[in-house]
Amino acid sequence: MSSTSETAQDNVSDVKLPVLKREKLVLEGRSYHWITERICGVLENRQPLLWWMLFLPSALIAMIGVGGGLFHLVSTGVGVWGNTNRVMWGWPIVNFVFWIGIGHAGTLISAILFLTRQNWRTSINRAAEAMTIFAVMCAGIFPAFHVGRVWFAWFLAPVPNANAIWQNFKSPLLWDVFAVSTYFTISLIFWYLGMVPDLATIRDRCKNGLRKVLYGIFSLGWRGGNRQWSHYEMAYLLLAALSTPLVLSVHSVVSFDFATSVVPGWHTTIFPPYFVAGAIFGGFAMVLTIMIPARFVYGLQDLITMKHIDNMAKIILLTGTIVGYAYLMELFVAFYSGALYEMNAFKFRIAGPYWWAYAAMMSLNVLSPQIFWFKKCRENLWVVMAVAMCVNVGMWFERFVIIVTTLARMWLPGDWKTYSPSGQDQLLFVGTIGMFLALFMLFMRFLPCINIAEVKWTKVESDPHYEDNESHADDGVVVEEAYQKELHDTKS
């Protein structure tokens, strides 16, 4: 060690640093076995009535909306949607961007918060990753069918075809195909690998033959030896490191679909960061929307604590404010550019016939999260839930504003159209909401909804040096003496 850092350490050990109290991530000092029992209990016990009340209607809505809606669409033609020559993207692409964005919070929690050592992620990452997978599945439906003749959707893949025409690799739409399919694949690998040790836990608790066989197969024969954990931890770190730039690239590429076109209101460099922040913002709102009821129904309050909700509320406040900044910056740049078409595009958004969508976007996304500046509001679950719902709706309106209001007023007045969605548009969108909920309910029923191994790891006694320190006045608090001792040990 160099001499400069030694002197620095000398100085450090003389200073009595106040150590911040660290909040416990597992409350009531629950044991390892309690954690196993409680999380496995969610899928081993009979599901509560509420599960059936949510699952059956959402499965039905999914069958009618997605199954029936797509059948009607394919057998009749895309004309059943409200898309027109001008507003050619309409609701399908609004919904695509909406769902893809929802998924981003899952990857943020599982990858970015892992790399930044935010241990509170452990009790929400599994459900958030499941949400990512299901949201991307819902998202994928829209562009796949929006191509018109869905049986030609394979033209998107760069494989030789009879026309001898190759894909245009310079087009953001093709980048999107690669970005979204890579995102889905990597998220699936991340989710599944993260689940293997927990599936082994369930396998080891199974009595019944079929269950034991199925969980046995999917847990791959995991034994939990350190010679496995060591490689496993490296794999998890690598996947987190790969997913972090990936998640940022996915919504950046989605925003390129807009930003690379020469259309007033779309052609701006702020789009990639603005879309990514918005995606994380909307995704966290969806995580809260799902996790707050789930923790009550399954009694997970000691694992998903108020600290977790507080942290998520703060992230919503931060990303919501970033999104608000982006909205205002768009307006400022339109004004500052002096470009007539750019200014008129925004004037139309604010004061045109779609003013209500713009007002909904502004108030729900920018104003409603500001309430989270107050601790009281972050602690009141009704308020948190209400804001989360506002953001869910607000983020949908954001995509509506960006897509519809822009396409409805392009360059030529002769092109100007007013857009309204058809019944089929609404049916399919409601159907994907049903599909998302139904898949999530199945996930709660059959898979471990909280990362069992990682939650155990966050307990303080999981540290192999826990018993070396004598004083543990409070499990969750870094005791000052222990901290000073560690500094002293490092020095000597």
Place this chain on the structure above:
Amino acid sequence: MSTTRKRVYGYLAEFKSASALFKAAEKVRDAGVKKWDCYSPYPIHGLDGAMGMKRSILPWFVFFGGITGTITAFTLAYTTQVVIYPTIVQAKPSNIFTVPAFFPVMFELTILFSGFTVLFGLLALIQLPRLNHPLFASRQFHRATDDAFFIAIEARDGSFDTQATKQFLEEIGGDNIELVEEEDQG
């Protein structure tokens, strides 16, 4: 009917806590045992050092997997766009200078190939899937995925001895020491 013989897999000993497991692991390492492992319900940080293990070589696999992805994407884009079928859209040419437009796909395929390398590289390194294992015959091993910490010393280790190894495990603080046997279809 074939006769079933038992073959000794090794000894399995339980330890009270992560700290106890950690200290015991250091002693097993210092005793020069090679064929053994520590089992825990969650990854214990620092145990690699206590067991004398090296850092995982998985990143090297992934590095080459990622490079393969980059090259694949570049070749795919360049061959189809420039060599086979130059697509000229909005008067934008297709030549070596349009490579920046291929970057997004090159990036995505790098990540995709790396991700698959992580998955299959990991499975190769940890030798899974393997649905059966002698340890699953143990009466207590199912707790390794719940709340128990174990050390298993295998019979194939050179220093293994039915008496001495048991005594050694007792000395380093192991409880519930169990001789695990696997069925040998002979």
